[in-house]
Amino acid sequence: MTPASDHPAVSVEQPIRPSASFMWRHPAHAIALGFGSGLSPKAPGTVGSLWGWASWLLIQNSFSLQTQAALILLSVGLGWWACTLTARNMAVSDPGAIVWDEIVAMWLILFLIMPAGFMAQLSAFLLFRFFDAVKPGPVAWADRLFKGFGWRGGWGILFDDLVAALCTLLVLALWRWF
Template sequence: MTDHPKQVPAEFVPPSVWCNPWHFIAFGFGSGTLPKAPGTWGSLVALPFVPLWQMLPDWGYWLMLGVTMLFGFWLCGKVAEDLRVHDHEGIVWDEMVGMWITLWLVPEGWGWLLLGFLMFRLFDIVKPWPIRWIDRHVHGGVGIMLDDVLAGVFAWLAMQGVIWAWANGLGAGLGF
């Protein structure tokens, strides 16, 4: 995969998204085909899964994160290779896993989901070090996934700080 463009605009929707199940999953069940901000749409598609994951014991949610991340290394690499691109903007499985990481061990409720969504999008868009470096230098399925996994970890740490502050009365006005 050395002679391929780094990204293909999300406006180009490969027809395979609608007939190849791996492409459909990688494109966030079709959400990655939306022309504006596909990563944001993929992150939103991840949210309805969170109440299901929160029904699992903490270790079960953790196990799900490991499985979806490992699956994502393979899935995103396969779909990028099939499309002959490094990282099509429409591949949003990585954003979905990043959202799920962000919301592990977060209290239930729409306010927490919204805050987690905003935190993850912030870290995914800004890409502080080392996320930006990884995004530019690590390729294949691991590279596609890893920057969003790290954005999820950064957002998770931020969320845990907010939860700690809230639990200790420092965020009483947040209304969560």
């Protein structure tokens, strides 16, 4: 019996470890890898979230509320495409180096809580990292819902982070209310 990898009709791709050259090979890669923040050798999701936070501080001072909201919506659609293509090209269904999901989730959180002081922003960042990393309850459900490659997997990369963002916002709202 011939191993699947030796069979001419079966293609088994080796996962690709992302690099700067991989990132700049296609615009989707640059977006999905957070313009390099996802290339961090340690905690790329945290680095991507920090990049999202820092970039939002520039965005909020440069654009109107309507433009900010449109930017977030467009970034979800653009990210869906970029994450789908990059995951396929890396041959990994949900690579840790893809951090566009963390960036967009941080943008959504900050858009909805601003204006907020540094401590509120830091709390939002820490809560989001908790929900994204630990994946309690609804975040774990969202993470399992869309798996694999193609449009479904690309959406899944984004969806659990959007649910983590909503959980973060819920905790912040309850914290403020009590």
